[in-house]
Amino acid sequence: MPTELLTTINSPDDLRKLSVSQLPQLAEEMRHAICEQVKKSGGHLAPNLGVVELMIALHYVFDFSHDRLLFDVGHQCYPHKLLTGRQHLLGKLRQKGGMSGFPSPDESPFDLFAVGHAGTAISTAVGMARGDTIHGESYEPETNQDGRRVVAFIGDASIVNGVAMEGLNNAGTLKRQMLIVLNDNGMSIANPQGAIADYFDHLRVGSTYRSMKKKAKNVMKGLPGGSLLKDMSHRMTEMLKDAIFEDSWFEHFGILSVGPIDGHDLPSLIEMLLEVRDVDRPLLLHAHTIKGKGFEYTENNATEFHSPKPFEVSDCAVTVQSSGRSFTAAFSDALIDLLKQDSKVVAATAAMPDGTGTKEAITLFPDRVWDTGICESHAMDMLAGLAKTGCKPFFAVYSTFLQRAFDQAFQEVALQGLPVRLCLDRAGVVGGDGAVHHGFCDISLLRVLPNATLLAAIDETTLKHGLQCMLQCNDGLSAIRYPRDSVSELVADSPPFVIGKAHCILESKEPKLAILGYGTPAIHALEAAQRLDSQSIAVYDARFAKPVDGDLIESLLSNSIPIITVEDHSTIGGFGSAVIEEASNRNLDTSLVTVLGLPDRWIGHGSRKEQLEEAGIDATSIALVAEKFLQPTKTEIPEIVTS
Secondary structure (H helix, E strand, O other): OOOOOHHHOOOHHHHOOOOHHHHHHHHHHHHHHHHHHHHHHOOOOHHHHOOHHHHHHHHHHOOOOOOEEEEOOOOOOHHHHHHOOOHHHHHHOOOOOOOOOOOOOOOOOOOOOOOOOOOOHHHHHHHHHHHHHHOOOEOEOOOEOOOEOEEEEEEOOHHHOHHHHHHHHHHOOOOOOEEEEEEEOOOOOOOOOOHHHHHHHHHHHHOOOOOOOOOHHHHOOOOOOOOOOOOOOOOOOHHHHHHEOOOOHHHHHOOEEEEEEEOOOHHHHHHHHHHHOOOOOEEEEEEEOOOOOOOHHHHHOOOOOOOOOOEEEEOOEEEEOOOOOEHHHHHHHHHHHHHHHOOOEEEEEOOOHHHHOOHHHHHHOOOOEEEOOOOHHHHHHHHHHHHHOOOEEEEEEEHHHHHHHHHHHHHHHHOOOOOOEEEEEOOEOOHHHHHHOOEOOHHHHHOOOOOOEEEEOOOHHHHHHHHHHHOOOOOOOEEEEOOOOEOOOOOOOOOOOOOOOOEEEEOOOOOOEEEEEEOOHHHHHHHHHHHOOHHHEEEEEOOEEEOOOHHHHHHHHOOOOOEEEEEEEEOOOOHHHHHHHHHHHOOOOHHHEEEEEEOOOOOOOOOHHHHHHHHOOOHHHHHHHHHHHHOOOOOOOOOOOOO
């Protein structure tokens, strides 16, 4: 498809030079460009295809070089980026040096926050609205028509998130303009869950799209440059009054609600945005969209194409690029085995049944496995309640999203001594999603909790053994971490876990060095040792960050054998820190411990391989560090002084 319009858009100023009648063609070109790139690199496809018209309309009506645009979650930002001068970065989407898959202030001033977690846009928008008011920069229809307007863009069921509810509760107290655009596609990342989702379903079915009393073609006369609302004292026009949904749930928050309207009808969207942008009180515009809009395979499989790997389309068939058996798939099978094995086992995920591998378990055990929607805090507390009744709960959650439920992990789980078991997918660096999704601090967060047991898997066998071990952890929280990666087959056999004990995966009769790898970095350590003098290196699958194997640490250090610890986690508060603390508690020489892990800085998007190299925890980097310990010590030869 030609991109004759898209290539002319270097900024929203260029967009506003187009006529409204040209915008549908631009939308089609944008969809084609996004889809063609995601085919090559992977990325968030269906969410972005669904918001193309909304993004065009917002940038057509507002000036976000001056006004404020806050994204929720952020995985719906590709169209926004194409309209704000970043088309040249699309060819390296989610790759090092290319376009980030999420809003990024480092890329453009049009991105106000780097966001990748749900529920935040309304609260940050309220903060910016209050700040602009304090600084005398807010839009006021009577006194400051050149002031800043604020727009929060929220979708993919983020509105049901608890933080979004708190934001709505405060937004209703504002005495100024604030627009919340609700992109209601009838979906979350998977199917939406809960009573609020049911409410929106009922609203869409029970209400026809609000008819516009003014024809779009009349309103559009003279655009761009547009006929703005001339009489600003008459802010609530007859058209706007007609579109307000008077029985709206949002009214209870003190927020006017308009819609639902068709989120793909560009003339009507622009017409309505012109009406609502100058309303001097908080207002929510409810737009109904189709997730995956524009392609049959994405519309019919919006969950599968929410964030696909690279794929090909031929003869109406879609083939997704395979990269081997994933840890997620391995966990899926292992969880189903646990559910079959023990009727007291229950599980939950927070809006990520596909991403965490719980989809099949939900289908097979609908009364014991739940998707709670985008609400990690609720899920954690719900599982605490289940544990209190004698159930054996497992929480499948991305490491990065665990952070949202740490308070509940502390208060309702650990403090109560309840055995909730956390299965932390996407631990460590995650590749293309970048810093917003790296699981870099789960060990440091959970290690402070008394009676917590922290495990890591290096392959499918150890993942299964780890889950079985967690079934025996009945005195408090336990967690097992594993990466967004394929499972290795490098280690032939692994025995069951014994709490607090490491397992040697490369023995040495007279080791000059020991490498303790926590999780999959143990595989990289094994590869590194095999490149060097493996007869002099012992490599261990550490298995536990709490409790660490203190007897092994003492045995090594008391015999002056240096230790290198390796982890796909921050060096601050992680596994290496735990080893040093254990050595210190036993009065051992901590100077013999070298800690390798994620550095104290943000690692950007790129491939997981590149990120491991940047952090210095790939096999090559580990080998370079280990080699220094194997080099013979140079003997100082005294200088001969002659008279």
